[in-house]
Amino acid sequence: MSYTIKDIANRAGVSKSTVSRVISGNGYTSLETRQKVLDTIQELHYKPNALARAMVSQRTHNIGVIIYRQHHPIASHPFYGKILDSILTTAESLDYSVFVTTDKEMSSRSADFMLEKRVDGLILISRLSKEVIDYIHSFQIPYLMVNGTVEDDQVIQIVNNDEKGGRLAAEHLFQLGHRQFSIITGPQEHRSHYLRFQSFRRRIEELGGNILKEHVYFSPTSRFEDGFKGLNIMWERSRLPLAIFATNDMLALGAIQSLWEKGVRVPEDMAVMGFDNVEYSAMSVPPLTSIHVEKEKMGYDAVITLDRLIKGETVNPVWIELEPKLVVRKSTLRV
Amino acid sequence: MSYTIKDIANRAGVSKSTVSRVISGNGYTSLETRQKVLDTIQELHYKPNALARAMVSQRTHNIGVIIYRQHHPIASHPFYGKILDSILTTAESLDYSVFVTTDKEMSSRSADFMLEKRVDGLILISRLSKEVIDYIHSFQIPYLMVNGTVEDDQVIQIVNNDEKGGRLAAEHLFQLGHRQFSIITGPQEHRSHYLRFQSFRRRIEELGGNILKEHVYFSPTSRFEDGFKGLNIMWERSRLPLAIFATNDMLALGAIQSLWEKGVRVPEDMAVMGFDNVEYSAMSVPPLTSIHVEKEKMGYDAVITLDRLIKGETVNPVWIELEPKLVVRKSTLRV
DNA sequence: CTGAAAGCGCTTACAG
DNA sequence: CTGAAAGCGCTTACAG
Numbered sequence: 001m002s003y004t005i006k007d008i009a010n011r012a013g014v015s016k017s018t019v020s021r022v023i024s025g026n027g028y029t030s031l032e033t034r035q036k037v038l039d040t041i042q043e044l045h046y047k048p049n050a051l052a053r054a055m056v057s058q059r060t061h062n063i064g065v066i067i068y069r070q071h072h073p074i075a076s077h078p079f080y081g082k083i084l085d086s087i088l089t090t091a092e093s094l095d096y097s098v099f100v101t102t103d104k105e106m107s108s109r110s111a112d113f114m115l116e117k118r119v120d121g122l123i124l125i126s127r128l129s130k131e132v133i134d135y136i137h138s139f140q141i142p143y144l145m146v147n148g149t150v151e152d153d154q155v156i157q158i159v160n161n162d163e164k165g166g167r168l169a170a171e172h173l174f175q176l177g178h179r180q181f182s183i184i185t186g187p188q189e190h191r192s193h194y195l196r197f198q199s200f201r202r203r204i205e206e207l208g209g210n211i212l213k214e215h216v217y218f219s220p221t222s223r224f225e226d227g228f229k230g231l232n233i234m235w236e237r238s239r240l241p242l243a244i245f246a247t248n249d250m251l252a253l254g255a256i257q258s259l260w261e262k263g264v265r266v267p268e269d270m271a272v273m274g275f276d277n278v279e280y281s282a283m284s285v286p287p288l289t290s291i292h293v294e295k296e297k298m299g300y301d302a303v304i305t306l307d308r309l310i311k312g313e314t315v316n317p318v319w320i321e322l323e324p325k326l327v328v329r330k331s332t333l334r335v
Numbered sequence: 336m337s338y339t340i341k342d343i344a345n346r347a348g349v350s351k352s353t354v355s356r357v358i359s360g361n362g363y364t365s366l367e368t369r370q371k372v373l374d375t376i377q378e379l380h381y382k383p384n385a386l387a388r389a390m391v392s393q394r395t396h397n398i399g400v401i402i403y404r405q406h407h408p409i410a411s412h413p414f415y416g417k418i419l420d421s422i423l424t425t426a427e428s429l430d431y432s433v434f435v436t437t438d439k440e441m442s443s444r445s446a447d448f449m450l451e452k453r454v455d456g457l458i459l460i461s462r463l464s465k466e467v468i469d470y471i472h473s474f475q476i477p478y479l480m481v482n483g484t485v486e487d488d489q490v491i492q493i494v495n496n497d498e499k500g501g502r503l504a505a506e507h508l509f510q511l512g513h514r515q516f517s518i519i520t521g522p523q524e525h526r527s528h529y530l531r532f533q534s535f536r537r538r539i540e541e542l543g544g545n546i547l548k549e550h551v552y553f554s555p556t557s558r559f560e561d562g563f564k565g566l567n568i569m570w571e572r573s574r575l576p577l578a579i580f581a582t583n584d585m586l587a588l589g590a591i592q593s594l595w596e597k598g599v600r601v602p603e604d605m606a607v608m609g610f611d612n613v614e615y616s617a618m619s620v621p622p623l624t625s626i627h628v629e630k631e632k633m634g635y636d637a638v639i640t641l642d643r644l645i646k647g648e649t650v651n652p653v654w655i656e657l658e659p660k661l662v663v664r665k666s667t668l669r670v
Numbered sequence: 671c672t673g674a675a676a677g678c679g680c681t682t683a684c685a686g
Numbered sequence: 687c688t689g690a691a692a693g694c695g696c697t698t699a700c701a702g
Contacts, residue, residue, distance in 0.1 A: 002474070004695055015673045020697060028671050050451040051386050051395070052695035055678045060386065076420050076614070081411025088437050097448055100435045102423050113432055116385040138380070139337070224618050253618055260620045279411070283559050283588055285595045285620040339679055350689045355681060363687050387679035390694045
């Protein structure tokens with residue numbers, strides 16, 4: 001196989017301890033031996049075995065990311081993929097390697113894998129069952145949750161302030177003069193969709209607008225296809241208001257394509273807005289007004305916070321909430 | 336920390352060897368002791384330390400994925416993200432865990448990390464410099480390349496048949512009656528963009544059409560923004576032909592948005608087609624005609640092949656080429 | 671400043 | 687069928 005510390009020691013004419021010392025920089029070494037060791041390391045392209053190191057140091061410098069996927073593959077997901085990207089780069093900057101796993105059955109299989117590999121900590125993304133979380137919790141391993149579904153203040157969570165986001169959306173459409181609205185909202189078991197919808201509705205009602213029951217479509221998923229379908233279903237049900245709010249961008253884009261097929265122009269005939277501000281919202285025709293969610297920051301904060309936990313520092317607050325922001329594009333322009 | 340094999344042995348009143356045997360299923364164990372051991376494993380939620388196992392077995396059951404990213408974050412990328420997704424699920428089915436790393440500088444840093452962690456094998460995605468590849472090669476670790484840029488038949492590669500794809504695109508547009516074309520093509524150092532463009536042009540010329548120099552835009556990246564910009568630049572340069580071929584979907588979508596801003600209708604006024612068949616090509620307005628590339632199969636084949644290499648089996652052929660397919664959508668419909 | 675020894679948590683022959 | 691011993695490749699006190 002590859003060279004070991006013993007090979008280096010022999011070749012440099014010193015002991016393993018000495019080699020270990022120059023690599024780690026702990027303890028004293030004479031300049032001369034130090035140089036000799038460094039040279040032979042170079043020469044042999046020696047790579048210390050991280051497994052052996054981890055065995056004795058009880059630290060792998062690996063972290064695990066578990067992402068729940070149901071319908072959507074996850075890495076390529078415009079929302080979760082972004083979070084993952086930023087986890088990857090942040091982790092790298094802190095010298096962690098990251099195991100990525102996507103979990104379909106919400107079983108503990110992924111968790112078991114990670115546990116056996118002795119990761120230093122775990123990042124859980126999206127929907128994971130209470131059982132799995134409790135299971136992980138029982139192992140006393142540092143972990144936290146990003147954009148989770150479970151309200152649990154035992155668990156460190158990083159989330160978007162979806163209530164505020166819903167309000168921002170409501171105020172934007174209201175200001176454009178709309179008083180009646182159609183809603184396409186994702187699975188209500190998912191905290192985000194639920195909060196976005198509820199706070200949008202509440203704010204609209206506060207302002208004096210209203211939302212009729214027949215103008216709400218509860219989508220079984222948060223995907224494009226169901227945004228498309230949802231619009232069709234509502235369309236056949238009744239004459240639609242001139243503003244549509246979807247609780248995420250993919251649903252909104254689905255609605256827009258459906259409207260386009262019907263010959264309804266956006267924004268001239270109807271305004272549409274989404275939520276998340278995924279990359280594609282800027283690329284669509286027309287570009288989609290949305291509520292920006294700081295996906296990169298979610299990933300960044302997750303790693304930084306996990307690193308603290310791993311180092312035994314206490315983390316406060318337990319609940320990290322990020323601020324959403326309105327991004328106006330042409331899909332809601334007053335024409 | 337967590338329990339060790341010794342804890343289990345003590346509690347069950349047997350030796351470590353015995354515990355090891357029942358876990359691995361190697362060697363004989365009486366039904367009685369077997370049950371006793373299994374029970375205490377259950378009871379203590381014992382998780383064998385994969386590091387220790389790997390130390391002795393010289394197999395980590397981990398593989399590494401290195402993705403080059405320059406402009407685009409990579410996990411969320413509509414093309415590479417899909418490959419990654421399928422790597423993740425395939426690896427899981429073969430009981431591999433996967434380290435994912437994105438490499439910006441094309442340095443050997445990621446490779447070094449993976450090497451130190453003693454991954455069983457490596458999957459390299461996209462553009463990686465010859466030096467890095469040679470470097471990895473020198474360590475005798477099983478590895479292969481997906482959608483690579485380098486033509487090197489020493490290296491096992493999984494690629495799309497881009498020449499055929501380019502031809503399919505040419506034939507489709509030609510059949511619709513077009514004889515002149517605009518091209519937006521990505522970085523020519525990238526094998527895919529180069530081949531797609533060249534074979535498209537060749538096929539068009541064979542058929543009797545032609546492509547003028549001023550109707551070709553060489554884009555510095557393969558991103559949406561540059562598709563948008565490319566269209567603008569050509570637009571100002573001269574009157575454009577009524578069919579546009581972009582060497583990937585993102586460039587095509589950029590062009591479509593630009594046309595939309597100018598009031599040019601697709602496909603009524605102008606036909607546009609892309610390449611890759613990323614998810615968003617089906618979601619755009621209008622839906623985009625494209626050449627489908629089997630991204631999922633790339634990831635799948637990569638893992639299956641790597642697994643063979645890891646097991647010491649020989650792999651033939653060295654160059655795995657996937658067949659592209661034309662997907663017609665409304666952006667090129669004859670109206 | 672340097673080396674020998676013990677130990678991290680497993681598996682694998684080897685005896686019995 | 688079961689246990690004691692050696693070893694995987696490191697690090698960490700402990701002597702010297």
